[in-house]
Amino acid sequence: MISKWARYFLAALIPALTPAVAGAEGYNLQAPQTIIAHEIYDLHTLIFLICCAIFVAVFGTMTYSIIKHRKSVGHKAEQFHENTLVEIIWTIVPFIILIGMAIPATKTILAMKDTSNPDLTIKATGYQWKWGYDYLHEGVSFYSSLATPRDLVEDKTPDGARKRAEHANYLLEVDHPVVVPIGKKIRMIVTANDVIHAWWVPAFGVKQDAIPGFVRDTWFRVDKPGTYRGQCAELCGKEHGFMPIVVEALEPEKFALWLAEQKKLTAANAMASGSLDGKGVYDKICVACHAAGVAGAPKFGDKAAWAPRLKQGQEVLYTHALHGFKAMPLKGGATDLPDEQIKAAVDYLSAAGK
Amino acid sequence: MEAATHAEAAHGHAHGHDDHAHHPSGLMRWVTTTNHKDIGTLYLLFSLTMFFIGGLLAFGIRAELFQPGLQYWEPEFFNQLTTMHGLIMVFGAIMPAFVGFANWQIPMMIGAPDMAFARMNNWSFWLLPPAAILLVSSFFVPGGAPAGGWTIYAPLSTQMGPGMDLGIFALHIMGASSIMGSINIVTTILNMRAPGMTLMKMPLFVWTWLITAYLLIAVMPVLAGAITMILTDRHFGTNFFNAAGGGDPVMFQHIFWFFGHPEVYIMILPAFGIVSQVIPAFARKPLFGYASMVYATSSIAILSFIVWAHHMFTTGMPAAGQLFFMFATMLIAVPTGVKVFNWIATMWKGSMTFETPMLFACGFLFVFSMGGFTGLVCAITPIDIQIQDTYYVVAHFHYVLVAGSLFAIFSGTYFWLPKWTGHMYSETLGKAHFWLSLVFFNVTFFPMHFLGLAGMPRRIPDYALQFADFNMIASIGALGFGLSQLLFVAAIIKCARGGEKAPAKPWEGADTLEWTLPSPAPYHSFETPPVIK
Numbered sequence: 107m108i109s110k111w112a113r114y115f116l117a118a119l120i121p122a123l124t125p126a127v128a129g130a131e132g133y134n135l136q137a138p139q140t141i142i143a144h145e146i147y148d149l150h151t152l153i154f155l156i157c158c159a160i161f162v163a164v165f166g167t168m169t170y171s172i173i174k175h176r177k178s179v180g181h182k183a184e185q186f187h188e189n190t191l192v193e194i195i196w197t198i199v200p201f202i203i204l205i206g207m208a209i210p211a212t213k214t215i216l217a218m219k220d221t222s223n224p225d226l227t228i229k230a231t232g233y234q235w236k237w238g239y240d241y242l243h244e245g246v247s248f249y250s251s252l253a254t255p256r257d258l259v260e261d262k263t264p265d266g267a268r269k270r271a272e273h274a275n276y277l278l279e280v281d282h283p284v285v286v287p288i289g290k291k292i293r294m295i296v297t298a299n300d301v302i303h304a305w306w307v308p309a310f311g312v313k314q315d316a317i318p319g320f321v322r323d324t325w326f327r328v329d330k331p332g333t334y335r336g337q338c339a340e341l342c343g344k345e346h347g348f349m350p351i352v353v354e355a356l357e358p359e360k361f362a363l364w365l366a367e368q369k370k371l372t373a374a375n376a377m378a379s380g381s382l383d384g385k386g387v388y389d390k391i392c393v394a395c396h397a398a399g400v401a402g403a404p405k406f407g408d409k410a411a412w413a414p415r416l417k418q419g420q421e422v423l424y425t426h427a428l429h430g431f432k433a434m435p436l437k438g439g440a441t442d443l444p445d446e447q448i449k450a451a452v453d454y455l456s457a458a459g460k
Numbered sequence: 461m462e463a464a465t466h467a468e469a470a471h472g473h474a475h476g477h478d479d480h481a482h483h484p485s486g487l488m489r490w491v492t493t494t495n496h497k498d499i500g501t502l503y504l505l506f507s508l509t510m511f512f513i514g515g516l517l518a519f520g521i522r523a524e525l526f527q528p529g530l531q532y533w534e535p536e537f538f539n540q541l542t543t544m545h546g547l548i549m550v551f552g553a554i555m556p557a558f559v560g561f562a563n564w565q566i567p568m569m570i571g572a573p574d575m576a577f578a579r580m581n582n583w584s585f586w587l588l589p590p591a592a593i594l595l596v597s598s599f600f601v602p603g604g605a606p607a608g609g610w611t612i613y614a615p616l617s618t619q620m621g622p623g624m625d626l627g628i629f630a631l632h633i634m635g636a637s638s639i640m641g642s643i644n645i646v647t648t649i650l651n652m653r654a655p656g657m658t659l660m661k662m663p664l665f666v667w668t669w670l671i672t673a674y675l676l677i678a679v680m681p682v683l684a685g686a687i688t689m690i691l692t693d694r695h696f697g698t699n700f701f702n703a704a705g706g707g708d709p710v711m712f713q714h715i716f717w718f719f720g721h722p723e724v725y726i727m728i729l730p731a732f733g734i735v736s737q738v739i740p741a742f743a744r745k746p747l748f749g750y751a752s753m754v755y756a757t758s759s760i761a762i763l764s765f766i767v768w769a770h771h772m773f774t775t776g777m778p779a780a781g782q783l784f785f786m787f788a789t790m791l792i793a794v795p796t797g798v799k800v801f802n803w804i805a806t807m808w809k810g811s812m813t814f815e816t817p818m819l820f821a822c823g824f825l826f827v828f829s830m831g832g833f834t835g836l837v838c839a840i841t842p843i844d845i846q847i848q849d850t851y852y853v854v855a856h857f858h859y860v861l862v863a864g865s866l867f868a869i870f871s872g873t874y875f876w877l878p879k880w881t882g883h884m885y886s887e888t889l890g891k892a893h894f895w896l897s898l899v900f901f902n903v904t905f906f907p908m909h910f911l912g913l914a915g916m917p918r919r920i921p922d923y924a925l926q927f928a929d930f931n932m933i934a935s936i937g938a939l940g941f942g943l944s945q946l947l948f949v950a951a952i953i954k955c956a957r958g959g960e961k962a963p964a965k966p967w968e969g970a971d972t973l974e975w976t977l978p979s980p981a982p983y984h985s986f987e988t989p990p991v992i993k
Contacts, residue, residue, distance in 0.1 A: 132910060132926055132930075133913070133914070134913050135846060135913050136915055143846075146843055149840060150837065150840075150843050153837055157833040157837070161833065164801070164829070168807065168822075168825065171804065171807045171808050171809075172812065175807065176812045177811045177812060177813045178813070181811050181812075182811055183811035183969075184745065187746040187747065187749070187806075188750075188752075192805070196798065196801045197798055201794055204791070204794070207790065207840065211841060214841075215779055215786070215841050218842060218845070258529075260530050262531060267527060267529060271528075276924055277922060277923065277924045278924045296776075300615070301615050302615070302616065304774060306917070308915040313774050313848065314774060315775045318615060318703050319708075319709070322776030337917050338917070339848070340774075340849060341613070341616065343619070344607070346917075346920060347917075347919075347921050347922050347923070348922075401536070402602060432621075433621070
């Protein structure tokens with residue numbers, strides 16, 4: 107009954123207010139691409155309009171009072187200070203309006219939670235500071251990192267501002283986007299490796315915290331091929347602003363081709379990473395912090411910083427590297443590497459610090 | 461005026477042998493004072509100082525966000541700025557400001573000579589400066605200040621350097637100070653009211669503080685527990701929040717927000733109290749629906765304990781959890797609505813004038829309510845999933861904390877300055893302060909709604925190009941808002957140093973007990989309690 111009323115209300119108001127509410131890009135929620143995102147969008151519009159109506163009524167009254175009931179126009183104060191009927195009415199009416207909002211919201215919540223019967227399941231893992239994706243049952247895994255060059259971000263010259271302005275998808279581009287087929291129900295299993303992150307694609311109406319040690323799931327079905335961009339939404343340390351999410355939605359045939367190619371690549375990568383030596387691991391992993399001395403990390407080749415650490419003995423350094431120590435994440439974040447390779451990297455670093 | 465003279469005479473009689481303001485002079489007066497008015501002043505000055513330190517950090521944030529690219533700070537330092545801005549404003553500026561108001565006003569408004577525990581009062585204040593020094597000095601230790609957000613979510617906060625420990629100790633000390641202050645306020649209100657002042661005759665500011673004090677006593681220990689667990693996780697090998705050791709990172713959020721949501725009301729209920737004193741005084745009409753105001757405040761306080769997980773909808777709780785916390789949260793709109801309606805009904809058919817305190821109270825009503833509406837939008841779980849941790853939320857809580865709490869603090873300051881200093885403040889400065897604050901506040905924070913809806917996450921030092929325009933506007937607004945606050949300091953200094961003599965009751969419609977005392981209020985007041993009929 108009430109949701110029907112709400113629908114009439116919407117039907118009457120949306121055409122009138124659409125230009126103001128939804129017209130301009132950048133003022134409202136992003137154009138929704140999934141059924142859930144659509145429901146959220148409509149829910150927001152409904153509640154926004156109800157709030158506007160209440161705002162106009164309440165503050166219209168207040169403004170009228172401010173203009174008419176002022177001493178400077180000679181208004182004499184009346185001394186009433188209660189009215190039980192009015193007070194009951196303005197307690198009950200808002201309550202009824204709230205019920206009208208809660209009903210459609212409840213329906214959407216239940217729909218969002220229904221992750222059953224997916225066509226494809228992808229695991230997203232948050233790392234400091236990139237995303238890892240595993241296509242479960244397909245054997246395809248890869249990392250997805252920011253593709254915008256750091257030099258461009260840090261360029262402080264006037265020229266830098268211009269270059270950034272001309273750089274399409276600045277900060278919203280990655281080296282390996284996660285690829286999904288259109289028209290299929292995709293279940294995202296979301297977890298993290300170090301601290302809490304959040305996997306968020308606004309156009310899908312999907313945001314799920316990635317919690318280390320726990321798995322959570324959510325789902326979406328996108329119908330239009332295209333590239334959809336989001337960002338990590340939970341503060342996860344210094345590079346929190348630099349771990350975007352890019353989802354590419356392809357037609358199922360193209361997706362199948364992509365998947366086949368990825369399977370080959372993944373197999374090849376596994377071979378390659380099996381042969382990494384200490385330097386190789388350092389160049390790939392450790393360099394992120396140990397090159398510049400981020401978060402108290404001893405710099406590569408900085409003898410003063412390394413001397414007290416080397417005194418502790420190689421075994422202690424191995425333990426710290428393998429299990430994490432202060433800001434140093436376990437295995438430097440590369441938990442998929444075998445212990446031997448991490449130890450080789452420790453040897454490589456400590457040799458340079460002697 | 462007559463009542464004031466009478467109180468003065470009774471006072472002189474009781475203490476004929478003694479000077480009214482008998483106390484050590486110079487610095488020692490402030491260090492050793494047990495006088496509620498001195499301690500109130502100390503709290504307010506402390507809060508003002510922290511407000512400007514926190515404001516400076518906000519400048520740092522908005523400067524970096526003025527345009528895309530990393531211009532001034534490393535991302536790590538940017539995170540320190542946002543974290544410390546939040547911690548300092550919440551624990552250093554807003555909360556102590558309200559305790560300052562409580563110290564000055566509660567004894568005078570209930571006809572008590574002082575606070576119940578005068579020495580503990582001194583101790584609760586003097587804990588704050590060392591805590592503030594600990595907190596701010598964390599910028600200068602290796603690794604810098606806490607950078608995990610003011611919510612210090614685990615396990616990120618277990619990664620930080622020693623600055624985090626300083627922050628935890630500072631919070632512990634501030635928490636102890638708050639608990640002592642609250643016990644003092646509860647005891648004073650329950651035991652030291654003048655004869656005839658029943659609970660339902662208390663001014664609403666006293667009521668809101670009574671409820672706030674109970675909230676503080678209930679939740680500050682919870683915060684202390686949460687941060688102690690972080691501390692032991694960091695240094696003593698426990699695994700409360702470390703999943704690898706059998707702990708649960710989400711449990712930290714549950715405990716934190718069980719403190720954090722009542723904390724939100726701790727920061728707004730006294731503001732409701734101030735506005736409930738100011739509006740009737742300038743409408744020259746009694747507060748509409750006094751009893752329903754008391755009930756509404758109490759319901760908000762009770763509901764505040766069962767809504768905490770609405771901060772955590774994206775952690776992935778079961779549908780039943782999302783539904784319960786959504787319904788409970790929406791319910792808060794009812795008593796909050798009642799309060800707003802009551803204030804407007806108080807204005808209705810009054811005889812209003814618009815001196816600075818009233819301007820800020822009207823500004824509060826208007827802008828705080830917008831924060832209330834966006835709060836309702838955030839309460840709807842599916843919408844919250846989209847806007848959680850975006851600039852929409854940043855806009856929402858600045859609408860309630862700046863336009864709500866801070867505007868009420870401004871309103872109360874101008875309202876009671878004549879009583880505190882014995883001088884009228886400059887209306888010109890006050891009005892300029894109001895209008896500039898109102899305009900720049902909205903220039904700063906209104907565009908953030910658009911940013912959040914369009915998908916800009918909070919706590920990021922750099923952003924995608926489509927967010928550039930609104931960020932630039934917000935940064936310009938922040939500069940204007942910050943500079944406008946210098947007018948506030950100017951108005952206070954000018955008023956403290958001199959100016960037109962304030963009468964005992966400068967506001968025609970004010971009717972609470974403090975206005976029966978002369979201005980400035982004598983050092984000791986109501987040693988013989990007034991009788992309320």
